[in-house]
Amino acid sequence: MHTTPEAVIAIAGMALVTIAVKAGGLLLADRLPRQGFAAAWLQHIPGAVLAALVAPALVTGSPAEVIAALATGGIFILTRNLFAAMATGVATVYLVRLLLAG
Amino acid sequence: MSTLAAPYRFSDQFFAGARACLPVAVSVAAYGLVWGVLARGAGLSLVEVVMMSGLVFAGSAQFVALDLWTATPASLPIGPLILAALIVNLRYLLLTATLRPLYPQKGLWRGALSMYLVTDENWAMTVTAMARGGGSVAFLMGGGVLAWVSWMGTNLIGYGLGSAIDDPARWGLDFAFTATFLALLLGMWKGRGDLVPWFVAALAAIATAQVVEGSWHILVGGVAGSLAGAVVEVRKHAHHA
Numbered sequence: 466m467h468t469t470p471e472a473v474i475a476i477a478g479m480a481l482v483t484i485a486v487k488a489g490g491l492l493l494a495d496r497l498p499r500q501g502f503a504a505a506w507l508q509h510i511p512g513a514v515l516a517a518l519v520a521p522a523l524v525t526g527s528p529a530e531v532i533a534a535l536a537t538g539g540i541f542i543l544t545r546n547l548f549a550a551m552a553t554g555v556a557t558v559y560l561v562r563l564l565l566a567g
Numbered sequence: 568m569s570t571l572a573a574p575y576r577f578s579d580q581f582f583a584g585a586r587a588c589l590p591v592a593v594s595v596a597a598y599g600l601v602w603g604v605l606a607r608g609a610g611l612s613l614v615e616v617v618m619m620s621g622l623v624f625a626g627s628a629q630f631v632a633l634d635l636w637t638a639t640p641a642s643l644p645i646g647p648l649i650l651a652a653l654i655v656n657l658r659y660l661l662l663t664a665t666l667r668p669l670y671p672q673k674g675l676w677r678g679a680l681s682m683y684l685v686t687d688e689n690w691a692m693t694v695t696a697m698a699r700g701g702g703s704v705a706f707l708m709g710g711g712v713l714a715w716v717s718w719m720g721t722n723l724i725g726y727g728l729g730s731a732i733d734d735p736a737r738w739g740l741d742f743a744f745t746a747t748f749l750a751l752l753l754g755m756w757k758g759r760g761d762l763v764p765w766f767v768a769a770l771a772a773i774a775t776a777q778v779v780e781g782s783w784h785i786l787v788g789g790v791a792g793s794l795a796g797a798v799v800e801v802r803k804h805a806h807h808a
Contacts, residue, residue, distance in 0.1 A: 468612055468614045468615050470640075471640040471645060473618070474645055475645045475648045475649065476618045476623065478648070479619070479632065479652035483652055484682065484683050486653065486659045487656070487663050488680070488682045488683075490661065491667055491678060492676075494665075494667035495667065497664065501801070502797050502801050505800040505801055506793050507664065508793075508796075509764045509796030509800075510793040511665055511698075512761055512764060512793075513765065513767075513768035513790075513792030514658070514662065514793075516772070516788065516792055517768045517769065517784055517789045517792060518748050518772075518788075519745055519769075522744075525776065530745070533746065534745070534749055538749060538753055545754070547747065548590045550749075551590040551591075553746070554743070555738075555743050558739040
């Protein structure tokens with residue numbers, strides 16, 4: 466149960482820049498236009514960010530990830546249930562990895 | 568949060584947000600366990616683990632920090648640690664800007680404090696709810712508190728267990744994140760207008776992930792894809808005009 470001034474400064478600094486960036490987006494949002502190009506840009510951010518989050522994991526993974534992604538997508542489209550889709554993905558990746566390893 | 572009469576009860580929305588984030592809390596917990604194990608290996612004390620997870624509360628930034636951390640305080644790279652946290656978290660500028668419609672016109676500074684609880688997970692759930700006409704600050708906070716508790720709790724368990732924990736990949740739990748976000752992405756589909764931005768975002772993210780480590784691919788892919796979507800949309804309108 467100990468720490469050092471150096472560690473406290475580093476952690477406090479990390480915390481400050483993190484909250485500054487997170488708060489910055491919200492505070493700057495009003496400066497952004499509501500019509501035209503910038504507005505269209507903002508609207509497309511959520512989908513693009515999610516696609517960017519997911520894509521590298523799928524192409525750098527083994528065939529197990531690709532098969533599990535197809536299963537996840539299929540179950541989500543059929544059921545619209547996020548938890549079922551996630552559970553299917555985890556179970557599929559687990560089973561296919563076992564099969565591929567064996 | 569807001570003193571305005573709201574068409575919902577704070578607690579209902581709070582618990583709805585927490586419930587919506589349950590699937591992703593599984594992935595937060597899996598990574599939290601690993602982070603706790605690695606933090607012990609990197610030489611962080613228990614106090615430092617609690618401070619970092621409690622105050623910084625940003626998974627990918629904390630993983631990068633473990634890479635830089637040294638057990639001897641004199642050689643701790645304070646500047647690089649802070650700079651790395653800033654760079655890894657830059658993507659939050661994009662994310663929190665999209666949450667602006669949840670907040671009232673005035674008193675935004677108080678809302679800014681609540682951004683502390685924004686993670687990739689509860690942000691994604693909240694923008695999905697917003698796209699269906701729902702979502703609220705309470706909904707966002709419910710998911711954030713659940714993520715915070717899962718993260719801190721599993722960090723401590725991992726730290727306590729030390730090296731006794733296996734790789735989450737062994738149980739397929741590393742895929743929980745990808746599976747959840749893939750399903751969220753599919754749920755955002757509005758039509759063919761999404762094809763170009765998603766495709767460009769995916770390609771840019773894949774290319775970036777090959778070249779640089781960390782979470783740059785999220786920022787690069789998110790910016791490139793959304794710009795491409797805006798270009799296509801503005802051009803289409805120009806043709807119609």
